[in-house]
Amino acid sequence: MSSNKDLPLQVDRIHAPSIEEFNRLYAEPGKPVLITGVVSNWKASAIWKPQYFNSIARDRQIPVKRMRNGAYLDARTELMTVADYLHAVSNEQDGNERFYLSEQKVEDILPEIIDDYEVPVYINAKEPLAVCYIGSHVYSQIHYHPLGKALLCVVSGRKRVKLFSPDQTPFLYPKYNFSMIEEEPVDLDKYPLYGKTQYYECEVKAGEMLFFPIYWWHGVETEEFTSAVVFFWNDPRKLRWFPPSGIPWYHPLLFEIAPWFFKAKKMMKQALKPIGG
Ligand SMILES: O=C(O)CCC(=O)C(=O)O
Numbered sequence: 001m002s003s004n005k006d007l008p009l010q011v012d013r014i015h016a017p018s019i020e021e022f023n024r025l026y027a028e029p030g031k032p033v034l035i036t037g038v039v040s041n042w043k044a045s046a047i048w049k050p051q052y053f054n055s056i057a058r059d060r061q062i063p064v065k066r067m068r069n070g071a072y073l074d075a076r077t078e079l080m081t082v083a084d085y086l087h088a089v090s091n092e093q094d095g096n097e098r099f100y101l102s103e104q105k106v107e108d109i110l111p112e113i114i115d116d117y118e119v120p121v122y123i124n125a126k127e128p129l130a131v132c133y134i135g136s137h138v139y140s141q142i143h144y145h146p147l148g149k150a151l152l153c154v155v156s157g158r159k160r161v162k163l164f165s166p167d168q169t170p171f172l173y174p175k176y177n178f179s180m181i182e183e184e185p186v187d188l189d190k191y192p193l194y195g196k197t198q199y200y201e202c203e204v205k206a207g208e209m210l211f212f213p214i215y216w217w218h219g220v221e222t223e224e225f226t227s228a229v230v231f232f233w234n235d236p237r238k239l240r241w242f243p244p245s246g247i248p249w250y251h252p253l254l255f256e257i258a259p260w261f262f263k264a265k266k267m268m269k270q271a272l273k274p275i276g277g
């Protein structure tokens with residue numbers, strides 16, 4: 001089996017582009033990009049360290065994922081105080097079990113920090129979802145976002161990200177919008193097709209942000225204490241009917257029911273079509 005030679009491909013890195021440039025060069029063609037010079041200006045950049053989170057909410061109970069490293073689909077959510085969580089991740093976590101404060105709405109769990117950042121101007125949605133990822137020594141298995149675009153803004157620490165364009169799907173062992181591959185480096189005996197992938201790789205450092213176009217696969221490695229806020233916003237052209245209200249659009253269950261939903265919608269359209277139309 002051939003392995004990934006001549007790789008990784010490089011992600012463009014640009015300094016604070018205009019909205020017009022971002023849209024023309026990246027959002028419209030659906031191309032990832034690393035943007036510098038935006039997050040570095042946030043107030044958060046100077047203060048988002050463990051001591052700061054402890055100082056504002058030490059005893060608050062927050063929902064934390066407990067999972068086998070990389071196994072997002074099997075993660076359970078547990079309540080923990082901010083202080084206990086920060087203590088747990090300040091040490092190299094033992095074995096393969098990880099705690100991860102991830103995918104939690106900032107306004108729900110740490111409303112005090114909302115004013116530390118600004119919604120980037122590149123987001124053309126009234127109410128983007130802002131979620132935080134705060135943790136260390138953790139791997140987020142390869143997945144894509146089926147209904148929207150995202151900006152991963154690293155405030156402190158750093159993340160190493162591999163990205164795969166949607167045409168790499170046949171080599172990624174998909175289950176819903178997740179790859180079944182849970183580990184990095186990938187075991188090629190177990191997942192031989194992975195050896196055929198063409199992938200991009202980059203490090204997102206503190207003060208930088210990475211744009212994920214819709215449907216782009218990504219796996220994210222966080223080796224040291226890192227705080228990040230991720231903005232998700234929907235593509236209104238793709239989102240008239242879905243998801244049903246009350247279910248967060250990134251909930252894994254949606255990927256089971258989505259095909260039925262779209263089939264039903266298509267059948268309804270057919271039934272309403274004028275004869276001969
Ligand atoms: O930082 C992580 O662990 C995952 C981030 C991610 O998947 C995202 O920003 O969409």
Ligand SMILES: [Fe+2]
Nearest residue numbers: 143144145218
């Ligand atoms: Fe993601």
